[in-house]
Amino acid sequence: MKMTGAKAIVEILHREKVSIAFGIPGGVVIPLYDALYGDKQIKMVVTKHEQGAIHAADGYARSTGKTGVCIVTSGPGATNIVTGLATAYMDSVPIVALTGQVPTSIIGNDAFQEADTTGITRPVTKHNFIVKDPKELPIIMKKAFYIAHTGRPGPVVVDLPKDILTAEIDFDYPEKVTIPGYNPTIRGNPRQIKRIMETIKVARRPLIYAGGGIITSSASEELHKFVKITGIPVTLTLMGLGAFPATEPEFLGMLGMHGTKTANYAVHRCDLLIAIGSRFDDRITGKLSMFAPDARFIHIDIDPASISKNVVIDIPVVGDAKHILREMIQQAEKLDIQDWLTEIARWKKEHPLAYQNDGTLRPQYIVEQIDKVTDGNVIVTTEVGQNQMWTAQFFKFTRPRQLITSGGLGTMGYGLPAAIGAQFAHPNTLVFDIAGDGSIQMNIQEMATISQHNLPIKIAILNNGYLGMVRQWQEFFFGRRYSATCLRRDGRCPEECENPGENCPPYIPDFVKLAEAYSAVGMRIEKKSDVEGALHEAVKVKKPVLIEFIVNPEENVTPMVPAGAPLNKMISSKEDAQNFLLA
Amino acid sequence: MEREHTIALLVENKSGVLAHIAGLFSGRGFNIKELSVGETENPEYSRMTIVVQGDDQIVEQIKKQLNKFIDVIKVIDLTNIPSVHREIILIKVKAQPPRRQEIFQIVEVFKGKIVDISQSSLTIEVTGITEKIEAFVAILKPYGIQEIARTGRVSISRGMSKAGGLGNG
Numbered sequence: 001m002k003m004t005g006a007k008a009i010v011e012i013l014h015r016e017k018v019s020i021a022f023g024i025p026g027g028v029v030i031p032l033y034d035a036l037y038g039d040k041q042i043k044m045v046v047t048k049h050e051q052g053a054i055h056a057a058d059g060y061a062r063s064t065g066k067t068g069v070c071i072v073t074s075g076p077g078a079t080n081i082v083t084g085l086a087t088a089y090m091d092s093v094p095i096v097a098l099t100g101q102v103p104t105s106i107i108g109n110d111a112f113q114e115a116d117t118t119g120i121t122r123p124v125t126k127h128n129f130i131v132k133d134p135k136e137l138p139i140i141m142k143k144a145f146y147i148a149h150t151g152r153p154g155p156v157v158v159d160l161p162k163d164i165l166t167a168e169i170d171f172d173y174p175e176k177v178t179i180p181g182y183n184p185t186i187r188g189n190p191r192q193i194k195r196i197m198e199t200i201k202v203a204r205r206p207l208i209y210a211g212g213g214i215i216t217s218s219a220s221e222e223l224h225k226f227v228k229i230t231g232i233p234v235t236l237t238l239m240g241l242g243a244f245p246a247t248e249p250e251f252l253g254m255l256g257m258h259g260t261k262t263a264n265y266a267v268h269r270c271d272l273l274i275a276i277g278s279r280f281d282d283r284i285t286g287k288l289s290m291f292a293p294d295a296r297f298i299h300i301d302i303d304p305a306s307i308s309k310n311v312v313i314d315i316p317v318v319g320d321a322k323h324i325l326r327e328m329i330q331q332a333e334k335l336d337i338q339d340w341l342t343e344i345a346r347w348k349k350e351h352p353l354a355y356q357n358d359g360t361l362r363p364q365y366i367v368e369q370i371d372k373v374t375d376g377n378v379i380v381t382t383e384v385g386q387n388q389m390w391t392a393q394f395f396k397f398t399r400p401r402q403l404i405t406s407g408g409l410g411t412m413g414y415g416l417p418a419a420i421g422a423q424f425a426h427p428n429t430l431v432f433d434i435a436g437d438g439s440i441q442m443n444i445q446e447m448a449t450i451s452q453h454n455l456p457i458k459i460a461i462l463n464n465g466y467l468g469m470v471r472q473w474q475e476f477f478f479g480r481r482y483s484a485t486c487l488r489r490d491g492r493c494p495e496e497c498e499n500p501g502e503n504c505p506p507y508i509p510d511f512v513k514l515a516e517a518y519s520a521v522g523m524r525i526e527k528k529s530d531v532e533g534a535l536h537e538a539v540k541v542k543k544p545v546l547i548e549f550i551v552n553p554e555e556n557v558t559p560m561v562p563a564g565a566p567l568n569k570m571i572s573s574k575e576d577a578q579n580f581l582l583a
Numbered sequence: 584m585e586r587e588h589t590i591a592l593l594v595e596n597k598s599g600v601l602a603h604i605a606g607l608f609s610g611r612g613f614n615i616k617e618l619s620v621g622e623t624e625n626p627e628y629s630r631m632t633i634v635v636q637g638d639d640q641i642v643e644q645i646k647k648q649l650n651k652f653i654d655v656i657k658v659i660d661l662t663n664i665p666s667v668h669r670e671i672i673l674i675k676v677k678a679q680p681p682r683r684q685e686i687f688q689i690v691e692v693f694k695g696k697i698v699d700i701s702q703s704s705l706t707i708e709v710t711g712i713t714e715k716i717e718a719f720v721a722i723l724k725p726y727g728i729q730e731i732a733r734t735g736r737v738s739i740s741r742g743m744s745k746a747g748g749l750g751n752g
Contacts, residue, residue: 305650
């Protein structure tokens with residue numbers, strides 16, 4: 001069948017069962033947008049900024065497990081999605097991003113809106129392609145989708161010169177594709193699995209440390225089953241939250257820099273650490289040489305390059321977590337680890353996550369109330385920083401794909417557009433973006449997209465008037481010198497601010513007015529007693545709602561493992577931090 | 584342990600692949616000491632030989648990352664595998680007629696070839712392992728070296744050893 005390249009792409013998107021795409025048109029992709037015009041199967045959501053589009057595609061992908069699609073133009077359109085590609089790459093999210101490119105005849109001529117997109121995106125994508133021959137378009141598109149969602153998923157860019165979109169091609173879309181250099185291992189080596197199980201059986205203090213890989217491979221049920229048989233306690237990474245229900249007794253909370261004391265003590269004390277779909281990131285390990293000093297390490301991961309990258313692994317198994325856990329369940333039995341569980345139970349009792357529960361409006365309380373008011377029937381996206389950590393600590397995630405957050409790259413401005421993708425994917429589920437006043441402003445223009453599509457997204461801004469996480473580090477480690485972190489600061493402030501307080505300039509913008517300007521409902525809550533009522537009201541309204549909570553400005557995320565410290569050296573206050581610095 | 588590693592790669596023969604691979608090394612602060620690329624018997628694939636200096640564990644990580652690249656079909660570390668290594672050097676040296684005979688003798692000892700001759704210079708081709716090439720350069724130095732071009736080594740495992748072979752993918 002003969003058709004233009006642009007028509008062929010639309011046909012391919014149909015065959016890949018793509019029902020929604022996010023993007024912004026531009027000069028060279030007009031033919032592609034023309035082919036999409038009026039299409040019944042693909043909803044084209046136009047955002048206000050390309051970064052919003054790629055994060056929305058990412059939020060769609062994370063909340064469904066399907067591949068997100070993003071369509072942007074050449075040059076600035078393509079460079080504007082780079083942060084989103086890096087975000088998706090770090091967190092292994094399947095995305096196919098189609099970028100326009102100037103015609104092949106003028107590539108390299110510094111043409112208008114030309115950028116070397118494949119060159120720029122190479123380090124932040126799983127793979128990228130440029131289509132130089134229209135005949136190759138179908139096979140490249142097939143490869144792009146295949147690579148994006150298989151193995152350890154990730155973003156793939158297909159760069160499309162304008163003449164490829166307008167060329168007539170003989171359309172033939174392959175059912176299958178083989179790529180010689182790409183053959184992800186799915187099934188774990190049975191001998192290695194046997195070794196794992198033998199090692200687990202003799203461990204006295206085993207601990208499971210699971211991550212986003214459980215969610216990617218839909219292995220939550222298997223993990224749950226394995227834990228229920230063996231009785232091994234579980235800690236999760238930020239990316240893993242929801243992979244195992246936070247309400248179960250075996251759950252110790254998140255580990256790492258802002259993990260629970262119980263989880264971090266358990267990691268420090270365990271004699272066998274079973275890592276599944278997690279990658280020993282520096283926010284997890286703290287001081288590497290003192291990470292789990294008494295433990296042997298088992299690592300189950302689909303990516304061979306993750307094994308022994310930071311921590312030398314005793315027994316690695318490469319493969320898909322779901323398959324491997326199923327094999328492990330076959331050989332699993334109840335472990336006699338009562339002493340270990342007693343030790344953990346004592347930590348749990350002695351060191352629960354806590355905050356000062358007084359009359360002050362504190363962010364942790366708001367997170368807890370969102371959980372309570374929605375009864376957990378909600379998809380939560382976050383921005384990055386304190387808002388993200390409080391959400392991770394105080395919201396009890398009970399199912400996979402319930403938390404959508406930028407973990408690896410830590411991209412501020414992620415949560416709002418990601419909520420758009422999640423809400424489109426789940427029109428009947430409540431979607432909450434828990435935000436900080438700093439990061440929400442990095443993609444706040446997408447409020448317009450939300451209102452235009454009448455998405456009933458709820459935005460909870462925990463407004464402390466600071467870039468709060470950096471301010472916290474300044475308070476702890478830089479003598480409370482709040483350089484460049486105060487978001488109220490204006491031209492009248494002294495060079496060095498001595499006394500944040502009553503005389504500070506008013507906050508800009510007025511978020512309530514801003515919400516109204518974007519046709520959303522805006523509320524401002526300053527009293528603790530008003531929180532629950534406001535949330536109930538927000539949930540009831542079938543419209544986008546932005547609630548600005550004026551929270552205690554100098555609230556900190558605790559406990560905290562200072563950068564470079566081992567996991568068992570957690571601090572909870574400025575005084576602890578001083579002692580840490582002096583030690 | 585920090586030492587020299589010789590890595591052979593079978594890769595897709597297309598644009599961007601070399602940049603991708605070079606980026607992996609530069610991103611980790613590795614300097615590629617030697618690099619050679621050429622088509623294989625199958626024109627869809629190229630073979631690269633890369634020589635780097637580095638810690639064993641970091642090189643191990645780089646090999647894993649290389650394997651992860653979709654355009655990389657196979658990665659072999661020839662460092663610990665019996666292998667044959669060869670490099671070619673073209674060296675232009677000052678040679679006024681009275682001194683030529685001396686140089687001819689040196690070239691003969693190194694089994695080199697004179698590939699160009701002019702009024703005042705000779706261009707010599709020598710093939711061999713790195714040590715031989717370096718010895719040759721050192722010995723010609725006093726005559727006045729005008730220009731050097733080296734290929735970087737190409738390496739292949741000895742015999743029928745499957746372990747070290749890249750085959751044709």
